[in-house]
Amino acid sequence: MLALLGLLLFLVPAQALTAFPPKFQAGKLSQDVVVRCDTSEQHVSWTLNGDEEPMAELVPEGQKLTILGLDLPATGNYSCWAGPVLLDSTYVVLSNTREEEINVSCQAESYNGSFHCSWPGPASAIFRACLIRSDGAVGPWVPVAGGQGRFNASLADPLFCPFGEELRPLQLHLEGLSDTSYLNLSRHFFLRDIVRPEPPQELMLQQRGEQLQLAWAPPASWPLPKSYFALLYHLQYELHNGTQVEQFVEGAEEAPVPAGAGRVRISCRDPYSPPAWSPWSAWMGLGAPQ
Incomplete structure (x- = not known):
């Protein structure tokens, strides 16, 4: 998968690097x-x-x-x-020089300017990351954690405005180093394109006369106000006979429970961004409605 990186970075040094040296130089x-x-x-x-x-x-x-x-x-x-x-x-x-060999995946849970990136790599390498903001300002190098063949970094643009329109992309800059080779690459993206909310929370059943109503709350990390940062919800009910019923709700945080439902789970996404659904919530047992 990482052809040239495998040739160079996967060569395990006698004493693996644990931090970037004060001075290093890369040659062809x-x-x-x-x-x-x-x-x-x-x-x-x-x-x-x-x-x-x-x-x-x-x-x-x-x-x-x-x-x-x-x-x-x-x-x-x-x-x-x-x-x-x-x-x-x-x-x-x-x-x-083979930047395209590295598959960097980035994800944000909200529009607060922070996000998380991960990518595969050998245990013998070390990485560092920095963020070049949409205004061109260069952030500090941040530590990168590695283990079991993957590296992870969390970054944030402290000046990011969740209410403003993104006119220019953010730029993630990565440097990787082993005792034999050096990797330097950049990735450009808009935060709106990598947003994937956390699952909805606080699922609960409420009695409304003879009808049961399922209620929930947006993810705790999702920005406010709700009128501006709307969410589309995807409900999945499982009936006692094993049949699954799908339901989509927008602009509300409750829905009636179908007759015969045994359990339910729920997911959400920004209705105006690319269709990146949140992970499912845990199944919640409902019991047969009366």
Whole structure:
């Protein structure tokens, strides 16, 4: 599924990275890369992953080092020294140019400007994420959690206005790094296109004369007022004989219970956005209406 990423990022390092190094540099496969030592010293020595005689074609020249034809054995931590004194270090990795191989999925529960993204990736890699808002402002890097082959990040645009029209998309920027390779990609989207509400809540039965009425409330995370942020509800009743009855309700938060219903569940969505229904609520047992 991740062809080039599998070739590069899936190579498990001897000591996996746990955080982005202060300095790193990405180069293309088989091309020369110049690493510079940030120092005023004119005469420095170089090591690769602590090895003074690395198995790579290296050409030192004062404060710079040229890596001839970057390949996997030439990736790693390059350090420059003045005798026993460490002056500077740069992590050199291979650049991954196949952005489209990564399937990034983003979802928002509301119009408050916050959302969650996830994508597949190897355990040997680390990621960081930042948000470029619709006004062009760049947010801070946020931590990315990883485990069991997936990475997750939660981001928010603090200036997002739920009542305003989205004229320009948000931009998610991701950087991924292992001890051998680097991935840099961006995804553009409008928040309105990734909204998927949480399930409705507070399902309850109310007696209305001889009729039972089912009532519910919008998801707790859904914005107010209800008149502006309307929801379309999808009710699914299951009769005692196993037959399922569908019902759609808009502009209300209650509905009569069909005769013979044994249990019900409910979902919702924004009627004006793409049809992203919320997950179903848990089944609620009703019993036979009297």
